[in-house]
Amino acid sequence: MNGKLYGVGLGPGDPELMTLKAARLIGAADVVAYPSLEGGASFARAIAAGVIPEGAEEIAISIPMSVKREPAQAAYDAGAADLAACLRAGKNVVVLCEGDPFFYGSFMYLFSRLSDEFDVEVVPGVTSVTACAAALRSPLSARNEVLTIIPGPMEETAMEQRIAAAQAVAVMKVGRHLPKIRRVLNRLGLMEHAGYVERATLPEQKAMPLAEAPETAPYFSMILVTKGEDPWL
Structure with a gap:
């Protein structure tokens, strides 16, 4: 049985602005994924660091900062493939999204690649x-x-x-x-x-x-x- 994919909004930066639901889902995740700047840290992970459980598998999706769409699209293709492998193995995956997942959020690109095959829940966040x-x-x-x-x-x-x-x-x-x-x-x-x-x-x-x-x-x-x-x- 496939796992479930969650796109979880974290709010604009203050960890206390995460919703109770966001914190609960992150704390129970088998896999925690998040976007990161190519060669850099992840702002989303920094927001949620206090509630990521020990032992959770982490997947950093490295996004190149380019005005051209093709490099980022390739990164989302690769990230979606990694998440799909976890979901097919029956693991629940939480994708961390600063702000709100569907408000200029990178999660929308993963959603478009995975929602036809997997059960997906989007958890809104403070914008x-x-x-x-x-x-x-x-x-x-x-x-x-x-x-x-x-x-x-x-x-x-x-x-x-x-x-x-x-x-x-x-x-x-x-x-x-x-x-x-x-x-x-x-x-x-x-x-x-x-x-x-x-x-x-x-x-x-x-x-x-x-x-x-x-x-x-x-x-x-x-x-x-x-x-x-x-x-x-």
Whole structure:
């Protein structure tokens, strides 16, 4: 009998933001798998380290950081094959996912490769978007406002059009795209409505108005823009 595959959201970084269900499933896993940067450590494993059981088999899925899709797709093919072998052996496999598995999460690529053959359960997690709103002490949206989520790598003109049309905005994966995002918000006159957060919920978290933010940003950073068209005060 095949084992069961779990895609488990861990939240944005603070281990205390793991759900009770996530901790229970990790603690009972036969196999714990997680993405890792090619040649580097795994942020997901670091979040869950305190609840990974002794004796659990661990599988690191090394993901190359490349703008080209092919290297990452090959890595997911190899990772899925390793997980499939464990599942066919009757082992339950928990895949660790920072944030939420289906919100810009790498687990979706494993899910697409394995869900036709195996029983899969997806366990949601706290997203970085809500964590950043909490860090800024600023609601994401109110009443009938629509929240627009934009990836930082989006082309500049398209990003400007999206932000201009939006009511509330979260720009994720800021990193090296910070100067471009600043240019867009300056042209739209929205700098005073923008907040900046990096490494949300971790000890080194920084949260401040975007106008006061550093000139460079890590990959795990976000900008929230609330235009206040539907005030919540």
